[in-house]
Amino acid sequence: MSKPKKRSTRNDPRRERTRRALMDAALELMQEAHSFNAMSLREVAREAGVVPSAFYRHFDDMSALGLALAMESLEAMRAELGVIRHELTEPRLWIEESANAFERYLKEHHQSTHFLLRERYGSNPTLRQAIAQGLALQQSELSTDLARLPLAQHLDNEQIADLSALVVNTVISYAEAALATEQSTQKTALKRRLVTQLRLIFAGAPHWNAVS
């Protein structure tokens, strides 16, 4: 056969631009609506400065938009947490430093994080599953990194997994509270609390069996 050469793809600059505008619009509306499925396709198009029917040039569906946002947000988080986890060696130091790093991340990516945490148990099953999977991945990567630390040498795998889950839940609870307030005094109080709680958790690990 001769080349059934698929005509070189168009690469119209408007494509990427409008797609981004739609995604940004959805994130923006998320700040007010607090729920993805409570926002309409028309609202998103309006906020993006585009006519409703143009939406379909980029996404099949609101669901597809949501999934794209989830993937992008999870990837940003994965990258950041990878960097943070990479420097955990001295517990004394890294708890505070990791909290600082995460605080910075939250400030810069508050829209996408807000989206992830809201839709984690939101109305869209596909979204829920994608986010759950992304967070589970983070949790398991934290497990393998914690397993290398001295303090984990006397813990079995299940204990390490439970420890990671506890850390993840604590950080998520912090993030949810921090995203829900605007007062910066309360935000610093929340971060102080996060650090204290993480210290408690890692102080307890060596004495895990004292109570049981």
Next chain:
Amino acid sequence: MSKPKKRSTRNDPRRERTRRALMDAALELMQEAHSFNAMSLREVAREAGVVPSAFYRHFDDMSALGLALAMESLEAMRAELGVIRHELTEPRLWIEESANAFERYLKEHHQSTHFLLRERYGSNPTLRQAIAQGLALQQSELSTDLARLPLAQHLDNEQIADLSALVVNTVISYAEAALATEQSTQKTALKRRLVTQLRLIFAGAPHWNAVS
């Protein structure tokens, strides 16, 4: 003046019945919709077996319905947690027993708990605030009860508050995960994890300052 006696109030049996039907319908729809503001007044009325305009005989608004649900759910939770907290004396025992009690509570009140946890950071500000206040109350009551325990004698007030917050967050994370799954094998795994995590937390409390 002679008695401007307000005619004795009517007390129609349909009043309470339909009101309950509306609230139950909303809780029921919550299982599918996963979000209160994503459900319409008409849906609720339909599910309750009532014409839409009859809704207004009982609530001004969907918001008012939501607030009524929140209040009722918070009260049920307050009562149950009060009983659970009342028997915390021997850490070795009460962690497991409290977890069992909470598991039972979750099974019996899963609809109202689901509602509370979903709307905690949901779209309705009034609802959010009511729920936040109710949970904060629980947290502070847990603080005063924990303060009486031997293990808390060497902790200051802020540490006790942070400890309570950690416990509350851990239990809430458990509840959210447990409500999101239907597999009973996964539910028991989640409860096992909850117990283990609580043990870690209370094992760490005496050694809190070891890391800092």
Next chain:
DNA sequence: ATTAAAAGAGAACACCTGTTGACTTTAAGC
């Protein structure tokens, strides 16, 4: 400069929504 694929605009559709007003029915209190 011409071409044609892809992006965007515009209008129309059928549907569902919250809220209203005027009505009919129910049943508690006299």
Next chain:
DNA sequence: GCTTAAAGTCAACAGGTGTTCTCTTTTAAT
């Protein structure tokens, strides 16, 4: 058993929604 306030029904409205279809504009590739 009458009375009447309150609960429930019915019909209508104005407005927002998702989606489709046709038409116009843009712009990368020839």
